[in-house]
Amino acid sequence: MTEGVVYEVNDGIAVLRVDNPPVNALSPHVRLALNELIRKADEDPAIRGVVLTGTGKVFVAGADIKLINMPRTGPTIGDFLAHVEGMRKPVVAAVQGTALGGGFEIALGCHARVALAGNRVGLPEATLGLIPGAGGTQRLPRLVGAAVALEMIVSGRHLEVEEALRLGAVDAVVEDDLLGHAFAWVDRLLARSLLPRARDRQPSGDMTDIEAARTAFDCKAAELGTNGTAATQAAIAAVADSFDRDFDEALAREIEAFTRLRTSPVAQARIHAFLAERAARHVPGVKSDTPRRPVDTVAVIGAGTMGAGIAITLANAGYAVCVVDAAVESLDAARTRINTTYGDLVGRGRMSAGAAETARARLRWFSDLAEGVAEADLVIEAVYEDMDLKKRIFAELSRLAPDHAILASNTSYQDIDALARETARPERVVGMHYFSPANVMKLLEVVRGAATSPQTLASVLDIARRTGKIPVVVGVCYGFVGNRMLWQRTVQTQKLLLEGCSPREIDTVLTNFGFRMGPCQMQDLAGIDVAWRLRKARGERMEPVDTIADAGRWGQKTGKGYYLYPEGVRTGVDDPELLEIVAGVAGRLKVPRRRVGGEEIRKRLLFPLINEGFRIVEEGMVERPGDIDVVYLHGYGWPRDKGGPMHHAETYGLKRLADDLDRMAETLGEEELRPTRFLRELADTGGSLAEIDART
Numbered sequence: 001m002t003e004g005v006v007y008e009v010n011d012g013i014a015v016l017r018v019d020n021p022p023v024n025a026l027s028p029h030v031r032l033a034l035n036e037l038i039r040k041a042d043e044d045p046a047i048r049g050v051v052l053t054g055t056g057k058v059f060v061a062g063a064d065i066k067l068i069n070m071p072r073t074g075p076t077i078g079d080f081l082a083h084v085e086g087m088r089k090p091v092v093a094a095v096q097g098t099a100l101g102g103g104f105e106i107a108l109g110c111h112a113r114v115a116l117a118g119n120r121v122g123l124p125e126a127t128l129g130l131i132p133g134a135g136g137t138q139r140l141p142r143l144v145g146a147a148v149a150l151e152m153i154v155s156g157r158h159l160e161v162e163e164a165l166r167l168g169a170v171d172a173v174v175e176d177d178l179l180g181h182a183f184a185w186v187d188r189l190l191a192r193s194l195l196p197r198a199r200d201r202q203p204s205g206d207m208t209d210i211e212a213a214r215t216a217f218d219c220k221a222a223e224l225g226t227n228g229t230a231a232t233q234a235a236i237a238a239v240a241d242s243f244d245r246d247f248d249e250a251l252a253r254e255i256e257a258f259t260r261l262r263t264s265p266v267a268q269a270r271i272h273a274f275l276a277e278r279a280a281r282h283v284p285g286v287k288s289d290t291p292r293r294p295v296d297t298v299a300v301i302g303a304g305t306m307g308a309g310i311a312i313t314l315a316n317a318g319y320a321v322c323v324v325d326a327a328v329e330s331l332d333a334a335r336t337r338i339n340t341t342y343g344d345l346v347g348r349g350r351m352s353a354g355a356a357e358t359a360r361a362r363l364r365w366f367s368d369l370a371e372g373v374a375e376a377d378l379v380i381e382a383v384y385e386d387m388d389l390k391k392r393i394f395a396e397l398s399r400l401a402p403d404h405a406i407l408a409s410n411t412s413y414q415d416i417d418a419l420a421r422e423t424a425r426p427e428r429v430v431g432m433h434y435f436s437p438a439n440v441m442k443l444l445e446v447v448r449g450a451a452t453s454p455q456t457l458a459s460v461l462d463i464a465r466r467t468g469k470i471p472v473v474v475g476v477c478y479g480f481v482g483n484r485m486l487w488q489r490t491v492q493t494q495k496l497l498l499e500g501c502s503p504r505e506i507d508t509v510l511t512n513f514g515f516r517m518g519p520c521q522m523q524d525l526a527g528i529d530v531a532w533r534l535r536k537a538r539g540e541r542m543e544p545v546d547t548i549a550d551a552g553r554w555g556q557k558t559g560k561g562y563y564l565y566p567e568g569v570r571t572g573v574d575d576p577e578l579l580e581i582v583a584g585v586a587g588r589l590k591v592p593r594r595r596v597g598g599e600e601i602r603k604r605l606l607f608p609l610i611n612e613g614f615r616i617v618e619e620g621m622v623e624r625p626g627d628i629d630v631v632y633l634h635g636y637g638w639p640r641d642k643g644g645p646m647h648h649a650e651t652y653g654l655k656r657l658a659d660d661l662d663r664m665a666e667t668l669g670e671e672e673l674r675p676t677r678f679l680r681e682l683a684d685t686g687g688s689l690a691e692i693d694a695r696t
Helices: 028-043 077-085 102-109 124-128 136-144 146-155 161-167 178-190 207-224 230-244 247-262 265-279 305-316 328-347 353-361 369-373 387-400 416-420 454-466 482-499 503-513 519-526 528-538 545-550 576-589 598-618 625-635 645-652 654-668 677-685 689-695
Strands: 005-010 013-018 049-054 058-060 091-095 098-100 112-116 120-122 158-160 172-174 297-301 320-324 363-366 378-381 406-409 429-434 443-447 470-474
Touching (some): 005 028, 013 028, 077 102, 091 102, 102 136, 112 178, 120 161, 124 230, 124 265, 136 230, 146 207, 146 230, 158 161, 161 172, 247 265, 265 625, 305 320, 320 369, 328 363, 369 387, 387 406, 406 454, 416 429, 429 454, 443 625, 454 470, 482 503, 482 598, 482 625, 503 519, 503 598, 598 625, 598 645, 598 654, 598 677, 645 654
Parallel strands (some): 013 049, 058 098, 091 112, 297 320, 320 363, 378 406
16 A cells, blocks of 8 residues: 555456545645556556546545645646556546545546546635646546536536536446446446547637636626636636647646646635635534534524524424514514515525425424423524523523523623523533524524533534534634624724715725625614614614614615615615714714725724734634634625635734734724734734644
8 A cells, every 4th residue: 555545456457546534635645656556557567457536425635725835746646647648558537425626637637437426526726716737627628618617617616426427527427336337437448449538639619608708707807896816817718728729738837827826815815714614613622423412403582583594594404493482473474584585595496395395394483482492402592682681581491491402592792601600501501693694694603601511512513514504613702703803893984984984985995805895884784773772772872873873774674874775776875964964973072074095994994803803812712813714704704815804914914913003003092902912922923823723
């Protein structure tokens, strides 16, 4: 056995089996082994053909992303495929698992591809800001046509092998005995005078397909107000090369483009995001063998917007769901809302009518708490943010819910430990902070209380993933991670409005940065009255937003907020009356008005938020800085091309950031804007967040 690849011989056929757990990544030792063993098989006169396969659920996962920035050493996959294409012995890929990226490129370079049914193939490099770098932009067009190949490469989508067979990307799909079928393909190819090679084929279609794709790409970029992505432009150019360039020259240009993109800020940000998402799955104290609590039935307490969204999420994943609300009219409204949602999903082709009906059938409705939670394995409280009410509910749940049941709160910022103290089972109390709309947003902040057991945490994480959520474990603090940081942006938004900025100026700065909407647009969508009501209940005030809410300007729901929303218009129209309201508040508070430039707006909206992230890391509210980036990528619309707030801090420069915050504090007279002790320490010592991520 050469490290990472097992070599066996069966009836004159060499089997090269990639075995590099956990995902058969193309690490340097695997590339070395593949290159050595293909030559061994080629040079052995007793070997009549080769079958290349993998071990486990993955054929080959492609390059090890963690090593992507390391200098390339040893033979490459390009070297391996060049040797395969020069052989007179057939090489058949037996795709027993998922084949993505470099793994699929290896399969494309073999003389035939046999895949086990139910698996997927694809070239997802574009999701990392890259293009394929081992011949994928050249071999795939020659097998499936330029138009199809370009769409696959630009979108990065995964294909079921059955679709790949129809398109021509694989030669056979089998239900069982994969190796037996692959051996038969070796013998079938031996009967041919020439071995089929993707490189010898001409792509179907012509350059009009490329130009049509380029036009569509330019239109989409214009619609988004951007210049598009360098990876998309490079993919179009590379696939165009498959028509009019020498194959080997085109391969060289592909590698050149891949190398250029690999070091770009966009690729570095997207690679960081990918690795951060992967790292967030590793939670201290939770392992694969940690006992789980079986969960079949979930009770959702509260039939409002959040409760309904959570119920849909759970029902879609196959859970029996009991929706509980003392107000019968709230249950009726939730039932109507849920039926409308399923109707929309069916109407838009997102769900079949049968699947929607099956999910709806999993929902039951209760106005009595004891009856609603009697069979629950998990109870999710989703009432409005009144801590006294939540405490009363948790005390009742401790008495009424089965002893084994996990008790969770969907609170956005309340103290999970205080709720746990109301129960006789603090080890089974946890926070499950969904984001609105809960049936759409991917992020789930899982709040680990002081007493939350590993079993409870492991069970909730499994539920999150089964329901399609991206869970991030956070600690107990006011606002947890996302909302705690967002508060800093909210404060600066209000101050910028008072100083003379219009909502459009503020929002445009962030949409130019890459957010889909700015803070004023987001508040209009969510409803300005939500936080206003909470502040009124606490006897607090925030200006100018509370004066805006006093005027009945609650956002899209009332047709006016920071913007006007004429009937049928959802994007918002500038409103001079709003500016007059804000100017009146500024005059009353004696806030000097001035012209604020775009750079200052951007720094004031982002840097205090990022500074709070450093405080969260310092306090141990997250396991690693990258967890914060995952929260902001999936819960708050941070642009993936910027990697997340902590990655942005790293790329901007920690010393620059700390110095800018110091200047901001002095200029604005706000000492709370000073860099945190942790940020200043890293800035002064040359420390790195990436090093902290790597250690954890």
